[in-house]
Amino acid sequence: MKLHSLTAHQILELYKTKQASSKEVYDDVLTRIKTVDSKVKAYARLSTQTSAGEGLLSIPIAIKDNMCTQGEEITCSSRILKGFHPPYDACVIEKVKQSGGLIMGFANMDEFAFGSSTESSCYGPTYNPWDLLRVPGGSSGGSAASVAADETIWALGSDTGGSIRQPASFCGIVGLKPTYGRVSRYGLIAFASSLDQIGPLTKDVTDCALLMNIIAGYDQRDSTSVNEPVPDYTKALVNDVRGIKIGVPKEAFVEGLDPQVRSSVEAAIEQLKKLGAIVKEVSLPHTPYAVATYYIVATAEASSNLARFDGVRYGLRQSPTSVRKNALMDMYEETRSKGFGDEAKRRIMLGTYVLSSGYYDAYYLRGQKVRTLIKQDLDEAFKDCDVILTPTAPTTAFKVGEKISDPLSMYLSDIYTIPANLAGIPSISIPCGLSKEGLPIGLQLMGKAFDEEMLLRVCFTYEQNTPWHTKKPNL
Amino acid sequence: MITKDDVKYIAALARIHVAEEKLEDLTKNLTDIVGYVEQLQKLDLENVKPTSHAVPLTNALREDIVKPSLSNEQALSIAPEAKDGFFKVPLVIE
Numbered sequence: 001m002k003l004h005s006l007t008a009h010q011i012l013e014l015y016k017t018k019q020a021s022s023k024e025v026y027d028d029v030l031t032r033i034k035t036v037d038s039k040v041k042a043y044a045r046l047s048t049q050t051s052a053g054e055g056l057l058s059i060p061i062a063i064k065d066n067m068c069t070q071g072e073e074i075t076c077s078s079r080i081l082k083g084f085h086p087p088y089d090a091c092v093i094e095k096v097k098q099s100g101g102l103i104m105g106f107a108n109m110d111e112f113a114f115g116s117s118t119e120s121s122c123y124g125p126t127y128n129p130w131d132l133l134r135v136p137g138g139s140s141g142g143s144a145a146s147v148a149a150d151e152t153i154w155a156l157g158s159d160t161g162g163s164i165r166q167p168a169s170f171c172g173i174v175g176l177k178p179t180y181g182r183v184s185r186y187g188l189i190a191f192a193s194s195l196d197q198i199g200p201l202t203k204d205v206t207d208c209a210l211l212m213n214i215i216a217g218y219d220q221r222d223s224t225s226v227n228e229p230v231p232d233y234t235k236a237l238v239n240d241v242r243g244i245k246i247g248v249p250k251e252a253f254v255e256g257l258d259p260q261v262r263s264s265v266e267a268a269i270e271q272l273k274k275l276g277a278i279v280k281e282v283s284l285p286h287t288p289y290a291v292a293t294y295y296i297v298a299t300a301e302a303s304s305n306l307a308r309f310d311g312v313r314y315g316l317r318q319s320p321t322s323v324r325k326n327a328l329m330d331m332y333e334e335t336r337s338k339g340f341g342d343e344a345k346r347r348i349m350l351g352t353y354v355l356s357s358g359y360y361d362a363y364y365l366r367g368q369k370v371r372t373l374i375k376q377d378l379d380e381a382f383k384d385c386d387v388i389l390t391p392t393a394p395t396t397a398f399k400v401g402e403k404i405s406d407p408l409s410m411y412l413s414d415i416y417t418i419p420a421n422l423a424g425i426p427s428i429s430i431p432c433g434l435s436k437e438g439l440p441i442g443l444q445l446m447g448k449a450f451d452e453e454m455l456l457r458v459c460f461t462y463e464q465n466t467p468w469h470t471k472k473p474n475l
Numbered sequence: 476m477i478t479k480d481d482v483k484y485i486a487a488l489a490r491i492h493v494a495e496e497k498l499e500d501l502t503k504n505l506t507d508i509v510g511y512v513e514q515l516q517k518l519d520l521e522n523v524k525p526t527s528h529a530v531p532l533t534n535a536l537r538e539d540i541v542k543p544s545l546s547n548e549q550a551l552s553i554a555p556e557a558k559d560g561f562f563k564v565p566l567v568i569e
Contacts, residue, residue: 317555368525424529
């Protein structure tokens with residue numbers, strides 16, 4: 001039996017009936033990694049853990065390379081953090097370990113999560129298991145590719161503007177960005193603190209609920225963590241959408257949307273209607289401004305968060321070769337210039353610009369105000385519907401190298417995912433089709449704050465009535 | 476429109492040294508992106524309040540109880556350079 005190709009809930013069944021042990025599962029997944037990762041390059045590095053432990057939920061997991069794990073090297077796939085061994089575990093890592101989780105390794109990502117293709121990693125790109133000439137999406141591209149390639153059973157990613165959902169869509173798997181504050185960010189190396197959220201990447205919706213049960217919950221060490229009761233998410237796995245109101249924004253089906261993505265998403269809408277959901281048109285008039293707003297807010301926060309990488313306390317220190325200003329200033333500049341890649345430098349500089357004296361009101365303050373309008377649009381739409389449905393991304397996976405020299409066109413691949421981050425609401429991507437080239441297409445649902453259960457219910461129903469979650473790439 | 480001098484100025488603020496041969500491309504990239512975000516200027520935002528966090532947050536307070544935290548040794552063990560219990564940096568003042 002190919003244990004690596006199973007879902008977590010299937011493996012848990014095998015554990016229950018003693019048909020497999022966690023050691024067998026661990027060994028099988030490790031063998032799979034050794035067989036295919038030279039092609040996919042989903043992992044930045046494997047865990048130093050060399051054997052399977054025992055626990056209630058001893059399931060192999062891949063961790064995005066931005067979550068602090070004691071005793072391991074964690075780098076955000078950046079040269080500036082090479083050799084960084086965090087002296088503590090992130091909250092989600094504690095929870096994964098407590099559940100018996102088997103950390104297989106640390107998944108490749110765009111440097112500091114800056115990107116939508118996993119090409120900006122200092123380790124080089126990850127490749128899409130469905131077509132090795134294409135990107136897996138990003139920034140959690142390694143996490144998504146590892147799940148799609150059966151190099152893990154499930155994975156954790158982080159999502160600031162679509163970094164879980166867009167790669168989930170490109171790799172044909174399930175990816176959930178929970179409500180802001182639902183999962184503790186303690187120990188997550190920050191990108192944009194008002195937007196970042198950790199979430200699961202899984203092979204199906206049931207696994208998504210199971211992994212949420214492990215990671216969700218209040219944590220005093222993250223001051224943005226919200227003290228709301230955590231439900232048992234598996235109770236939301238109900239195969240019934242009768243009477244559920246699904247809003248479809250008229251702004252979603254616009255220029256730039258791939259016709260094949262459009263027709264798959266429209267077919268999914270028809271399917272949900274057939275299953276008894278009520279589909280209605282809604283309007284989100286300010287969503288066309290979401291990408292512009294995001295690139296002000298997110299880069300401003302990133303420039304501030306990444307100021308800490310200065311060669312003093314951790315990570316890389318580069319000594320200057322010649323004196324330009326003074327020894328300390330030269331060390332900062334040399335370290336940051338050598339340590340950060342091109343996209344990180346661009347974003348830090350853009351963020352510095354929008355926050356700089358004379359531009360703050362024109363850009364940053366304006367961005368924050370448009371953020372209010374985008375959130376109000378969503379609040380208004382949710383008065384009359386339970387979920388909002390759109391494509392996850394305007395296209396299927398693009399080719400490696402296609403957008404790397406044009407940052408703006410890369411940014412536009414997050415056009416559908418960004419609003420949920422700006423509004424702090426939960427949002428999920430599930431597979432809803434394959435293009436004629438055999439590439440996965442993703443469907444996105446957004447929900448009300450702290451109503452992940454509604455997303456899981458609609459997605460579970462859709463999944464039980466469609467074949468897409470069973471499709472696997474030929475590797 | 477962002478000029479090469481603007482880019483040099485921003486780079487200095489961000490403590491990043493931009494090599495001369497990268498200046499042209501970076502100036503173009505930033506001009507494109509700033510040009511794109513200019514679309515926000517056409518919105519009327521007169522009575523709109525800014526949102527800094529999607530979830531309304533007040534101060535997150537907790538009891539002031541002493542708990543274990545990283546020791547001096549643990550914190551310094553990952554430092555590029557340390558001496559006498561401190562992070563060591565290049566000479567600042569003669």
